[in-house]
Amino acid sequence: MSSWTRSRYTGQAEFDDERRAIFEKSWMCVGHSSALPKTGSFLRAEVGGESVLIVRGKNGNLRAMLNLCRHRGALLCVDERGELGKSIRCEYHGWTYDLDGRLVGAPYINDLPRELKEDRDLYSAAVDIWNGFVWVNLDVHAAPLTDQLDPLVHARFEGVDVLSRYSLADLQVVHTISYDVGANWKMVYENFCECYHCPSMHPELCATVPQFRSGYGTVGGPVAEGAHLADGATGFSLSGQSTAAPLPGLPDDEDPMFYGLLLWPSVSLNLTSDHALCMRIEPRSPGRTRVVADWLYHPDAIADPAFDPTDAVKLFDITNRQDWEAIERVQLGAKSARFEQVYSPHEHLVGSFHQWVDDALHRTATASSEGSAK
Ligand code: FES
Ligand SMILES: [Fe+2]
Structure with missing residues (x-):
């Protein structure tokens, strides 16, 4: 496995290439459907270079649309999540869209020339659900979500249906922490790929x-x-x-286990006997990545008056902060002209991740050169 040059972690041009080839063409996880409980509930997420709204519509289905007013381009929602009621109203001049993103009203709408009112619905994005998690793709012509996820799940669990035992679709988010990490998104993901650092960085995790x-x-x-x-x-x-x-879905007498599952390019999913933890990333710039961690429990557990997830949240919050400290040091190291990396056998999965990234970049480069040759 060859080391990437430091510009892969620091360069704006490289970051822009990845945004176009990966984050604007892949399915990206934006949260769990339990965060959208009823008609009018919304989530806002950054996907590639776009702000996206995911809204539960009147029929209960989810819609994804760009968070961009078609009048003069204001963001429609700035909150991370909330309730829209029956429509989406831009605060600037009051243009109003229904929950499917159709323009349904504007002040003095009768004064607007017809051509200004035509084709002014919100831009859509593709949306789908996998095991309760909501995924968005800016490319509305993208291949189905399962084409992206099934090979990764199959490679991890070798065909054994581990996931269904964790009833992920039934779980609910009880705690969320967002981290602003001073490192390139690939450093975050490389860290997810290996536990070679666990003995030195994670005493609490190794104790459990x-x-x-x-x-x-x-x-x-x-x-x-x-x-x-x-x-x-x-x-x-x-x-x-x-x-x-x-x-x-787990037998009471089963020895409690921990499973990790990587769904690149955006998710690290951790399965434990009594809860799940989903970590998803939003690349922000070559040297900054937002990581959002959701802790999920079953509704029966949440209904118990004595329910308290703090002990579980603490373990991975401590572990996460240890990881961010380490990879922020690597990001600082990438300023050096002598920066390079070698990988131990423990880190072999980093090579698989690099290959996936390079393949995605190559596919897009090939498609655009074929397109320009026509
Ligand atoms: S920018 Fe949204 S109504 Fe004017
Ligand atoms: Fe770690």
């Missing part, structure tokens, strides 16, 4: 999942089937104690 002291996590093998928790631990938390009953 001792296998990680070997430098091998569950995504990079060799224990592809998952990792056992420490002796006596009952849950994936700072104390090692469970924070809820086991998820309903």
Whole structure:
């Protein structure tokens, strides 16, 4: 596996190429459908270079549209999430769209020339749901979401249906933390790909999942089937104690396990016996990445008056901050003219990730050169 040059992590031109080839052409996870409980609920997400609204419409279906008023280009919503009611109204001059993004009204609309009112609906994006998670693609002609995800899931679990046991579609987000990380998105993702750093960076994580002291996590093998928790631990938390009953699809007497699943380019999904943790990334600039972590539990657990996920949130929040500190140092290292990287066998999955990125860039470069040759 060859090392990328430092410009791959610092260059604006390289970042722009990735935005066009990857983030504006891939399905990107924007959250969990439980965050959109009713008609008019919305989420706002940054996808590629666009601000996108995901809205639950009147028929209960989800719609994704650019968060861009078709009058003079104001952002329609600046909140991260909320309720729109029956329509989307731009605060600037009051142009109003229905929940499907159709322009339905504007002040003094009868004074507007017909051509100004035509074709002024919000731009749409593709949206789909996978195991309860909401995914958006700016390319409305993109291949189906499952084309992107199924090969990754199959490669990870080798055809065994691990996911359905975690009833991900039924879970609800109980806690969210957004991190502003001073590193290129690929450094964030490379860090997800390996556990070689776990023994030195993550004492708390290794105390709960001792296998990680070997430098091998569950995504990079060799224990592809998952990792056992420490002796006596009952849950994936700072104390090692469970924070809820086991998820309903798991047998009560099953040894609690931890599984990681990478769904590049945007998600690291962690499955534990009593909750799930979804980490998704939004690349912001060559040296900045927003990472959003959602902790998800089953509604039966949440309904318990004694429910408290703090112990579980603490473990991965501590772990995340340790990771960001480490990769921000690598980003600083990328200022050096002598910057290069070598990878141990523990880090073999970084090579698979690099290959995926390079293939995506190559596909787009080939398509655009074929297009310009016509
Ligand atoms: S910019 Fe939205 S109504 Fe004018
Ligand atoms: Fe880590």
